[in-house]
Amino acid sequence: xxxxxxxxxxxxxxxxxxxxxxxxxxxxxxxxxxxxxxxxxxxxxxxxxxxxxxxxxxxxxxxxxxxxxxxxxxxxxxxxxxxxxxxxxxxxxxxxxxxxxxxxxxxxxxxxxxxxxxxxxxxxxxxxxxxxxxxxxxxxxxxxxxxxxxxxxxxxxxxxxxxxxxxxxxxxxxxxxxxxxxxxxxxxxxxxxxxxxxxxxxxxxxxxxxxxxxxxxxxxxxxxxxxxxxxxxxxxxxxxxxxxxxxxxxxxxxxxxxxxxxxxxxxxxxxxxxxxxxxxxxxxxxxxxxxxxxxxxxxxxxxxxxxxxxxxxxxxxxxxxxxxxxxxxxxxxxxxxxxxxxxxxxxxxxxxxxxxxxxxxxxxxxxxxxxxxxxxxxxxxxxxxxxxxxxxxxxxxxxxxxxxxxxxxxxxxxxxxxxxxxxxxxxxxxxxxxxxxxxxxxxxxxxxxxxxxxxxxxxxxxxxxxxxxxxxxxxxxxxxxxxxxxxxxxxxxxxxxxxxxxxxxxxxxxxxxxxxxxxxxxxxxxxxxxxxxxxxxxxxxxxxxxxx
Ligand code: SAH
Ligand code: SF4
Ligand code: F3S
Numbered sequence: 178x179x180x181x182x183x184x185x186x187x188x189x190x191x192x193x194x195x196x197x198x199x200x201x202x203x204x205x206x207x208x209x210x211x212x213x214x215x216x217x218x219x220x221x222x223x224x225x226x227x228x229x230x231x232x233x234x235x236x237x238x239x240x241x242x243x244x245x246x247x248x249x250x251x252x253x254x255x256x257x258x259x260x261x262x263x264x265x266x267x268x269x270x271x272x273x274x275x276x277x278x279x280x281x282x283x284x285x286x287x288x289x290x291x292x293x294x295x296x297x298x299x300x301x302x303x304x305x306x307x308x309x310x311x312x313x314x315x316x317x318x319x320x321x322x323x324x325x326x327x328x329x330x331x332x333x334x335x336x337x338x339x340x341x342x343x344x345x346x347x348x349x350x351x352x353x354x355x356x357x358x359x360x361x362x363x364x365x366x367x368x369x370x371x372x373x374x375x376x377x378x379x380x381x382x383x384x385x386x387x388x389x390x391x392x393x394x395x396x397x398x399x400x401x402x403x404x405x406x407x408x409x410x411x412x413x414x415x416x417x418x419x420x421x422x423x424x425x426x427x428x429x430x431x432x433x434x435x436x437x438x439x440x441x442x443x444x445x446x447x448x449x450x451x452x453x454x455x456x457x458x459x460x461x462x463x464x465x466x467x468x469x470x471x472x473x474x475x476x477x478x479x480x481x482x483x484x485x486x487x488x489x490x491x492x493x494x495x496x497x498x499x500x501x502x503x504x505x506x507x508x509x510x511x512x513x514x515x516x517x518x519x520x521x522x523x524x525x526x527x528x529x530x531x532x533x534x535x536x537x538x539x540x541x542x543x544x545x546x547x548x549x550x551x552x553x554x555x556x557x558x559x560x561x562x563x564x565x566x567x568x569x570x571x572x573x574x575x576x577x578x579x580x581x582x583x584x585x586x587x588x589x590x591x592x593x594x595x596x597x598x599x600x601x602x603x604x605x606x607x608x609x610x611x612x613x614x615x616x617x618x619x620x621x622x623x624x625x626x627x628x629x630x631x632x633x634x635x636x637x638x639x640x641x642x643x644x645x646x647x648x649x650x651x652x653x654x655x656x657x658x659x660x661x662x663x664x665x666x667x668x669x670x671x672x673x674x675x676x677x678x679x680x681x682x683x684x685x686x687x688x689x690x691x692x693x694x695x696x697x698x699x700x701x702x703x704x705x706x707x708x709x710x711x712x713x714x715x716x717x718x719x720x721x722x723x724x725x
Contacts, residue, residue, distance in 0.1 A: 179208045180253075180295060183217035187234060188225025190416055190482065191281075191387070192258055194367040196223045199257070199284055201352035206288055215245070219253045219291065224260035226382045228590035232260055239272045246274050251302035253294045255279060257287065259386035262326055263594060269324075276323060282372075282388050283325035285347040290325055327388055342391070342438050344372070349397060349436070353404045364640070364704035366410045368401050369393065370465065371417035375442050376485070378512070379523045379597040380558065380589060383418055390418075390442030392425050395460040395468065397437070402473045411704065412478040412640055413469070419485035421493060423462040424452070451492050463492040470500040477502055477706055478640060478684055484509045486534050487526045494541035504684040505542050505549055509534070510556030510585075514575030515568035518561050521601065528575060535579055548635060552582040552628075552685035557617060560589040560610030562601035569613050573620055582628050582687065584621045588614050622716050629714035632687065636710045636724065639681035643703045645690050648678040679723075681709065689719045697725070 182203060186196040199221075200210060211217050220242060225231040235256070246252050255277035256268060262280030269275045276294045279287050348369055374383045375390040402413055417423060422442065431438045455461045460468075469479055479502055486509050497503045509531075513519055516527045535553065542551040557572055576584060588610040591598045644652070676692035677699050683689060691709050693699050709721040 180218035181211045182219045183214040184221045186223045221255040224258040226259040226263040243274045262386040278324045280326040282327040286325040365412040374418040382592045391439045394437040406475045415481040420481045421484045425460040463496045480504045482508045505551045506686040514571035555581045555584045559613040560605035626716035637683040641681045641702045645678040645680040691721045
């Protein structure tokens with residue numbers, strides 16, 4: 178019996194997908210999964226390094242595990258993902274409770290690492306405490322059987338095709354089952370189209386943890402979408418750090434062992450001009466979207482994140498406009514409204530270019546008159562080194578001008594290994610970062626509220642996700658009330674006639690709640706696409722009535 182695994186995921190959608198692929202692979206090898214960390218023989222954390230706060234959560238989890246491991250010496254602890262890659266073996270030095278480190282570029286090697294660690298821990302668990310202590314040897318002596326990191330060679334790159342890209346096999350071997358964890362049929366799935374990032378924004382760890390930008394062959398992507406659709410998936414989100422820079426050059430494709438290899442990113446940098454090689458020689462992002470839309474018709478919704486504001490071609494906007502099942506939602510982080518800071522961040526565009534892009538995207542895609550608005554969301558960093566009050570006010574102006582439906586706002590967090598931490602002092606005091614964060618959030622909340630109110634009276638097709646959080650809490654409270662101290666609650670039984678509240682999303686990524694119509698059950702509606710009339714709204718949510 179290989180053992181019960183508890184896997185917890187931190188960070189972005191890329192990590193959620195990695196966790197899904199890893200669990201599929203481990204399940205196929207006979208591992209079972211448990212939602213209860215205390216019942217687990219193997220605890221895996223798939224970690225994020227993007228801000229210090231993300232890492233702190235994992236440190237505290239690992240601290241708690243040290244105690245558990247004293248009682249269960251055979252337990253195996255693994256740190257996967259970006260934090261493993263960034264911290265490397267220093268992480269084991271600080272937390273000897275960790276048995277395995279596996280970076281995001283090496284996840285195909287996890288089963289072998291795990292198998293080895295499980296055997297080692299089991300044999301050690303039967304030894305005396307002295308032997309156990311002796312096993313805590315210096316990290317330098319730990320073998321490649323415990324640690325899989327890309328390290329200095331990370332930018333897998335030049336030898337990639339020659340060696341065969343084994344990581345691609347992890348995506349290719351995705352075990353697609355209509356049942357996710359014996360739960361309801363899975364309706365929504367992520368599909369990776371590029372890995373890594375070549376942008377090197379100065380504050381960001383991702384190019385170091387995920388390595389060089391790699392584009393997957395279009396056939397692999399389309400085949401994965403087809404298999405997901407056959408298993409009942411109706412919504413696919415394509416993933417990439419700069420997803421719109423997808424570009425696969427067929428002329429330079431390499432095949433190893435019958436498998437077309439992913440290739441290094443050589444993004445087209447022609448502004449919003451059409452790629453002259455698009456079509457037969459090159460699959461551009463626009464080509465890829467069109468092909469998935471046309472070749473996988475049972476996918477009702479095709480989304481993609483995260484878009485990079487530069488080089489967003491008219492060809493992509495036209496494809497989105499002309500293909501009804503591609504969602505009119507763009508997540509295009511600006512990071513700051515100050516040209517001076519954009520330069521220090523190495524973002525590669527100026528505010529005017531960003532606004533030009535937004536205006537062009539709206540000219541192509543914002544058609545509320547036919548019930549098809551475009552919604553845009555953004556990311557901002559406040560308190561980047563040297564940020565002045567004027568720089569910050571420029572961010573406020575950009576946020577207002579862009580009219581995002583929502584924004585993710587972060588306080589600058591200096592990350593070891595990045596360019597910014599070496600070049601710039603983290604000189605904006607924490608109190609000012611907090612204040613700017615709150616100010617920007619306040620402006621965004623007002624905008625979100627305005628945009629929500631504009632939706633009242635419109636009708637949208639929404640994809641039902643299930644019971645709303647409020648409803649789940651309400652039902653949980655109901656159960657507690659009925660069984661106070663294990664006995665039925667006193668007093669007359671009140672018949673609860675409220676319809677369960679469901680939560681759904683528009684194709685523009687707005688959240689909608691609505692009462693479950695009497696003739697339907699919440700279970701039967703989950704995963705379906707329904708028409709909903711919007712009757713009310715607050716900053717975060719629209720409220721409506723299902724038209725069925
Ligand atoms: N590839 C995506 C973003 C990936 S990281 C893009 O370029 O848009 C997600 C977000 O985290 C970034 O958009 C940025 O706003 C934020 N972020 C990244 N590094 C950060 C840091 N060191 N401090 C604060 N926020 C950071
Ligand atoms: Fe990080 Fe910039 Fe790449 Fe986004 S584009 S992942 S912010 S380096
Ligand atoms: Fe975090 Fe790595 Fe994603 S650093 S945001 S998990 S790419």
